[in-house]
Amino acid sequence: MMKKNSAIGVMDSGVGGLTTVKELQKLLPKENLIYFGDNKNVPYGNKSEEEIIALTRRMIEFLISQDVKVIAVACNTISTIIDEISKDYDIKIIKVIDPVVDNIKNTLKKDKVGLIATNFTVNSGYYDKMLGNIRVFGKGSAELAAIVDSGKIDREEVKRIIKLHVDKIIEAGHVDTIILGCTHYPILKDLFQECYPDINFINPAFQQAEAIKDYLKEKELINEVEDKYFKIFTSGDKDKYDVIMEMLDLEGPKEIIQYKD
Numbered sequence: 001m002m003k004k005n006s007a008i009g010v011m012d013s014g015v016g017g018l019t020t021v022k023e024l025q026k027l028l029p030k031e032n033l034i035y036f037g038d039n040k041n042v043p044y045g046n047k048s049e050e051e052i053i054a055l056t057r058r059m060i061e062f063l064i065s066q067d068v069k070v071i072a073v074a075c076n077t078i079s080t081i082i083d084e085i086s087k088d089y090d091i092k093i094i095k096v097i098d099p100v101v102d103n104i105k106n107t108l109k110k111d112k113v114g115l116i117a118t119n120f121t122v123n124s125g126y127y128d129k130m131l132g133n134i135r136v137f138g139k140g141s142a143e144l145a146a147i148v149d150s151g152k153i154d155r156e157e158v159k160r161i162i163k164l165h166v167d168k169i170i171e172a173g174h175v176d177t178i179i180l181g182c183t184h185y186p187i188l189k190d191l192f193q194e195c196y197p198d199i200n201f202i203n204p205a206f207q208q209a210e211a212i213k214d215y216l217k218e219k220e221l222i223n224e225v226e227d228k229y230f231k232i233f234t235s236g237d238k239d240k241y242d243v244i245m246e247m248l249d250l251e252g253p254k255e256i257i258q259y260k261d
Contacts, residue, residue: 002069004223007032007231008212009068011059014042014149014236015244016184017074020096021230022248023209024072028216030223032230034066036259039236043145044077045118045182052081052120060089062233062259069221070094072212074205076181077118080126092215096183099207101130108177111135114169114199117181118145127181137173138181139165148184151240158188162195176200187247233259 008024010017014037021033036059038044044052056078063071070092073079079095086093104113112135115127119140128136144161147153169178177200180186186203193201216222230253232241238256245252 002219002221004221005032005225006067006069007034007229009034009036009063009066009071010074011036011056011063011071011078012038012075012183013044013055013077014039014145014184015151015240016145016148016182016187017072018241018244018248018250019183019186019203019205020072020074020208022250023205024212025251027209027213028222030226030228032223032228034063034068035230035232035253036062037232037234037236037241039149039234039240041235042149043118043142044075045120045140045145046142047120049081052078053085056082057085060085060093064089064091070212070215072096072208074183074208076121076183076204080121080124094208094211094215096204096208097126097130097181099211100179100202100204101127103207104131104134104179104202108134110175110177112137112173112175114166114173114175114178115139115181116141116165116169116178116185118142121181127179135173137169137175139169141165141182144188145182145184148187148244149240151237151243153188155191159191159195162188162192166192166196166199170199177202179204187244229254232256235259235261
């Protein structure tokens with residue numbers, strides 16, 4: 001039986017899922033959080049489906065071993081394939097894509113939207129399928145997630161890459177709203193906005209956090225104890241988390257722990 005003071009598990013291929021952590025800290029300030037970032041294997045968007053599934057199972061099973069009460073898949077690439085394996089686990093798994101899709105369907109006043117994401121996410125057609133009659137103009141990036149995950153962000157070089165991809169989206173679809181379809185990208189949202197001040201860039205992490213809050217409220221699992229904790233486990237370099245946490249202005253964890261197979 002799930003306990004109120006059990007942690008929310010958050011998983012991603014690297015540091016990008018910390019954008020979901022940021023929204024969770026704002027929406028659910030008393031919740032315990034356990035984060036798993038598979039930095040050793042980032043980016044997932046350039047891998048095969050078989051590789052992604054195997055790595056995803058490892059993260060899910062690790063978080064379950066930590067007695068979490070719900071798992072947030074804070075990775076668009078994983079979210080496109082998670083339905084194939086979530087049925088194998090007796091825990092609620094909340095994807096980052098579906099909540100933002102529901103929000104777009106309810107609020108977007110036009111019949112088209114842009115998408116910048118990993119190549120895997122764009123090529124999967126998942127957003128196209130889920131958004132139905134809303135036409136999606138997508139462009140994949142092979143490098144943006146890896147740049148963010150490196151913790152070494154050259155602002156001018158990142159802006160060059162952003163313009164390379166977003167210009168093509170705008171040229172193809174003449175859109176004024178673009179989904180940041182990789183949780184790494186909201187870390188760079190100020191650079192996206194600097195390049196395109198008139199474009200509305202959507203951060204799916206907010207809708208995912210809202211969906212998690214709704215689920216915990218429905219199941220009466222919202223934590224009410226003040227003494228919270230936040231642990232980060234990573235298969236890669238621990239130091240880069242300090243850089244990204246500072247960029248996002250996160251409340252620091254008590255522990256950043258090296259995960260080893």
